[in-house]
Amino acid sequence: MFASITNWDGDLINQFNRLQNDLEQIWGSPSGPANIRAVARGSYPSINIGTTSAGVEIYIFAAGLDPKQVDLSVQRNLVTIAGNIPSNRPENTSTYLKERHAGEFRRVLTLPEDIDPDSASAKYDNGVLRVSFTRKEEARPRRIAVNA
Amino acid sequence: MTAHQTVTTANTEAQKNEREPRLVLRPAVDIYENGDAITLFADVPGVSEDSLSVEVDDKTLTLQGDIAITMPDDIESLYADVRSTRYQRAFTLSAELDTTRINASLSNGLLTVKIPKREEVRPRKIEVTTS
Numbered sequence: 001m002f003a004s005i006t007n008w009d010g011d012l013i014n015q016f017n018r019l020q021n022d023l024e025q026i027w028g029s030p031s032g033p034a035n036i037r038a039v040a041r042g043s044y045p046s047i048n049i050g051t052t053s054a055g056v057e058i059y060i061f062a063a064g065l066d067p068k069q070v071d072l073s074v075q076r077n078l079v080t081i082a083g084n085i086p087s088n089r090p091e092n093t094s095t096y097l098k099e100r101h102a103g104e105f106r107r108v109l110t111l112p113e114d115i116d117p118d119s120a121s122a123k124y125d126n127g128v129l130r131v132s133f134t135r136k137e138e139a140r141p142r143r144i145a146v147n148a
Numbered sequence: 149m150t151a152h153q154t155v156t157t158a159n160t161e162a163q164k165n166e167r168e169p170r171l172v173l174r175p176a177v178d179i180y181e182n183g184d185a186i187t188l189f190a191d192v193p194g195v196s197e198d199s200l201s202v203e204v205d206d207k208t209l210t211l212q213g214d215i216a217i218t219m220p221d222d223i224e225s226l227y228a229d230v231r232s233t234r235y236q237r238a239f240t241l242s243a244e245l246d247t248t249r250i251n252a253s254l255s256n257g258l259l260t261v262k263i264p265k266r267e268e269v270r271p272r273k274i275e276v277t278t279s
Binding site for chain 1: 174176177178179180181182187189190191192193194195196215216217219220222223224225226227228229230255256257258
């Protein structure tokens with residue numbers, strides 16, 4: 001269950017992931033057609049997207065980022081996030097595990113059509129970049145009064 | 149009938165709580181070693197200093213943290229790579245590491261743990277003299 005810090009990483013789940021990847025390479029992915037902008041499972045960074053009645057919230061899990069170096073752009077309902085995670089390997093060291101993403105990354109997200117691209121706001125806190133969009137005025141749910 | 153239903157609900161709740169700790173995220177780590185220390189970097193985005201715990205217990209180093217993000221109340225998931233709110237990972241440490249002087253720091257969701265080696269096991273350069 002525990003991996004020794006100076007030994008090979010004997011994590012069972014990791015080995016199953018590797019097995020699954022190998023099998024998918026042999027037989028192909030079991031699902032049907034994928035989104036043309038789809039990325040491989042496990043792509044960096046991890047992203048959660050949630051919708052509310054007022055808008056769409058994106059949470060980008062990217063630790064150790066310099067907020068000034070993040071390139072965030074919107075084109076209609078496509079959001080592109082790009083940045084760079086610097087390598088922090090101390091000098092004159094040997095490496096045992098190297099799982100963290102290092103170097104450049106880019107991910108494109110397709111959001112619902114009814115968001116207002118001009119409403120974007122972004123905040124980086126504890127390693128999570130939160131990008132918020134509001135829906136276009138005409139797309140928001142509204143209450144219709146029933147007249148007697 | 150009502151009492152019976154209550155019991156059923158309580159059971160499901162207990163099962164849920166029992167199952168919940170299994171859903172943990174395994175943070176990606178980098179581990180480097182030199183003559184003086186082992187340095188570990190772990191990605192724990194979403195974890196604040198208050199919700200992070202780094203513990204050493206009998207040669208086991210355990211990293212644990214909870215993602216604390218404030219979200220709107222009526223949010224519904226559209227897409228999720230991150231499906232749990234708890235990070236957890238453990239490592240066994242070998243005897244030459246000085247577990248009393250472990251140094252951990254957290255910055256922007258990046259955890260750095262530095263584990264120094266005991267003074268007496270650090271590599272020494274031996275001067276070769278010619279007579």
